[in-house]
Amino acid sequence: MASPQQINNLQNSFQSAVNLGGSPGIVSTSPTQSFMSSVPRRVSASRQTKALKPFSTGDIKILLLENVNQTAVEIFNGQGYQVEFHKSSLSEDELIEKIRDVHAVGIRSKTRLTEKVLKHAKNLVVIGCFCIGTNQVDLDYAAKIGVAVFNSPFSNSRSVAELIMAEVISLARQLGDRSIEMHTGTWNKVASKCWEVRGKTLGIIGYGHIGSQLSVLAEAFGMQVLYYDIVTIMALGTAKQVSTLDKLLSESDFVTCHVPATEDTKNLLSAPQFAAMKDGSYVLNASRGTVIDIPSLIQAIKAGKIAGTALDVYPHEPAKNGAGAFNDELNSWISELVSLPNVILTPHIGGSTEEAQSAIGIEVATNLSKYINEGASVGSVNFPEVSLRGLDLDQENVVRVLYIHHNVPGVLKTVNNILSNHNIEKQFSDSSGDIAYLMADISSVNQSDIKDIYDQLNATEYKISIRLLY
Numbered sequence: 001m002a003s004p005q006q007i008n009n010l011q012n013s014f015q016s017a018v019n020l021g022g023s024p025g026i027v028s029t030s031p032t033q034s035f036m037s038s039v040p041r042r043v044s045a046s047r048q049t050k051a052l053k054p055f056s057t058g059d060i061k062i063l064l065l066e067n068v069n070q071t072a073v074e075i076f077n078g079q080g081y082q083v084e085f086h087k088s089s090l091s092e093d094e095l096i097e098k099i100r101d102v103h104a105v106g107i108r109s110k111t112r113l114t115e116k117v118l119k120h121a122k123n124l125v126v127i128g129c130f131c132i133g134t135n136q137v138d139l140d141y142a143a144k145i146g147v148a149v150f151n152s153p154f155s156n157s158r159s160v161a162e163l164i165m166a167e168v169i170s171l172a173r174q175l176g177d178r179s180i181e182m183h184t185g186t187w188n189k190v191a192s193k194c195w196e197v198r199g200k201t202l203g204i205i206g207y208g209h210i211g212s213q214l215s216v217l218a219e220a221f222g223m224q225v226l227y228y229d230i231v232t233i234m235a236l237g238t239a240k241q242v243s244t245l246d247k248l249l250s251e252s253d254f255v256t257c258h259v260p261a262t263e264d265t266k267n268l269l270s271a272p273q274f275a276a277m278k279d280g281s282y283v284l285n286a287s288r289g290t291v292i293d294i295p296s297l298i299q300a301i302k303a304g305k306i307a308g309t310a311l312d313v314y315p316h317e318p319a320k321n322g323a324g325a326f327n328d329e330l331n332s333w334i335s336e337l338v339s340l341p342n343v344i345l346t347p348h349i350g351g352s353t354e355e356a357q358s359a360i361g362i363e364v365a366t367n368l369s370k371y372i373n374e375g376a377s378v379g380s381v382n383f384p385e386v387s388l389r390g391l392d393l394d395q396e397n398v399v400r401v402l403y404i405h406h407n408v409p410g411v412l413k414t415v416n417n418i419l420s421n422h423n424i425e426k427q428f429s430d431s432s433g434d435i436a437y438l439m440a441d442i443s444s445v446n447q448s449d450i451k452d453i454y455d456q457l458n459a460t461e462y463k464i465s466i467r468l469l470y
């Protein structure tokens with residue numbers, strides 16, 4: 001586990017890598033019982049900017065599920081937030097109960113934050129997906145209720161790429177089967193249908209962060225790389241982009257999926273696609289369980305068309321670790337799948353390495369803290385990206401207004417009218433679809449003005465949510 005010093009160093013390098021300014025101080029969400037409490041301000045030694053801090057950070061409650069890395073827990077504790085940590089995901093009913101009062105929730109890929117669940121969140125400001133995929137969250141609904149969602153777009157990409165590379169070789173050499181045989185006392189020294197990967201073609205569907213990392217690794221093993229993507233992407237090394245999925249399928253010895261879960265990628269590989277593949281080729285999936293039609297894959301393996309598969313993700317996955325959790329009640333075809341030769345199954349561990357988890361913990365917890373403390377939404381996946389530079393140390397009586405609103409004409413006029421008794425030091429506004437986000441630093445604000453500003457903004461017809469930081 002990383003030491004506090006290592007976490008500090010990693011956090012510092014993360015901050016400078018993403019070039020996020022601002023103060024590391026303590027803040028809260030909206031005026032609550034501690035709204036007027038005077039808390040000493042903390043100041044960043046390095047940036048010399050004023051820490052925004054409206055009221056006690058003890059008010060900020062963070063719910064962390066699915067064994068989010070301890071680096072995140074330490075960052076949140078360091079901010080003075082109240083952290084509730086769970087190793088596994090929760091049932092929908094438990095989640096609804098727990099999400100009611102929290103300001104932030106941190107999840108990985110299992111927890112479904114649906115409209116039904118989010119409707120029960122009364123204080124929620126931000127969601128952290130401590131992973132790459134965000135399909136488990138209703139992003140549009142979250143934006144609609146003014147909740148920003150952050151993820152970690154690439155901290156585990158290398159880990160996934162390395163796992164896939166290991167599986168490509170394992171499938172080619174039937175390592176899974178040989179190992180299972182040895183565990184049951186069977187010595188089966190065979191070379192038939194076992195291959196080197198050198199000179200073979202790897203077909204990558206989705207040439208994003210993971211697909212492109214994998215491309216480099218595969219070439220280092222002497223493989224040729226083809227990729228198919230819906231956007232034109234510059235090839236790394238001597239990889240070649242192909243214009244159709246069919247071309248990739250018909251020319252590849254190994255086909256691996258690295259696309260997000262969307263309506264378009266649902267059953268991207270099904271019976272017709274398996275039929276289009278080379279005889280004796282292999283299929284790998286470490287993206288999402290919806291991307292491959294597994295019953296059709298089972299038929300293609302049984303027919304001898306596909307020589308093996310490595311799967312890390314499934315349409316339904318157990319909520320927690322434990323014996324017996326992966327069974328036909330979860331997905332009706334599991335016993336059929338496990339009975340087939342050269343099938344490597346892993347429990348969604350593509351991104352599960354110490355390096356990836358620690359980096360993800362730091363990245364997402366830092367972004368969440370910055371959003372809670374300063375309102376900076378840069379890097380959010382469902383929100384307009386807005387940030388303001390930090391306040392100077394000597395600026396007194398300054399309030400930062402965070403106003404999330406419907407993207408309709410007339411808002412700026414109304415809001416600036418409300419703020420017009422004060423000096424607007426700086427202001428930034430951006431929109432994304434129906435949602436817009438305005439940040440403004442206003443000066444010459446007395447403590448007694450704050451509640452009045454809040455009430456006036458709260459009464460505007462366009463408002464989705466408001467926070468005032470000072």
Ligand SMILES: NC(=O)C1=CN([C@@H]2O[C@H](COP(=O)(O)OP(=O)(O)OC[C@H]3O[C@@H](n4cnc5c(N)ncnc54)[C@H](O)[C@@H]3O)[C@@H](O)[C@H]2O)C=CC1
Nearest residue numbers: 132133206207208209210229230258259260286287350351
């Ligand atoms: N097994 C695991 O533990 C992990 C799984 N993942 C999954 O892998 C997915 C991919 O991750 P990244 O490479 O980081 O994402 P990325 O967003 O960097 O790349 C995805 C690529 O897929 C392409 N794409 C989208 N729809 C497509 C379609 N219909 N056909 C072809 N290409 C399409 C995009 O244009 C993009 O280039 C994630 O969305 C996540 O679901 C990510 C990390 C860990």
Ligand SMILES: O=C(O)CCC(=O)C(=O)O
Nearest residue numbers: 108109131132133351352
């Ligand atoms: O590690 C996890 O829980 C999820 C990994 C994953 O699938 C992702 O990052 O999208």
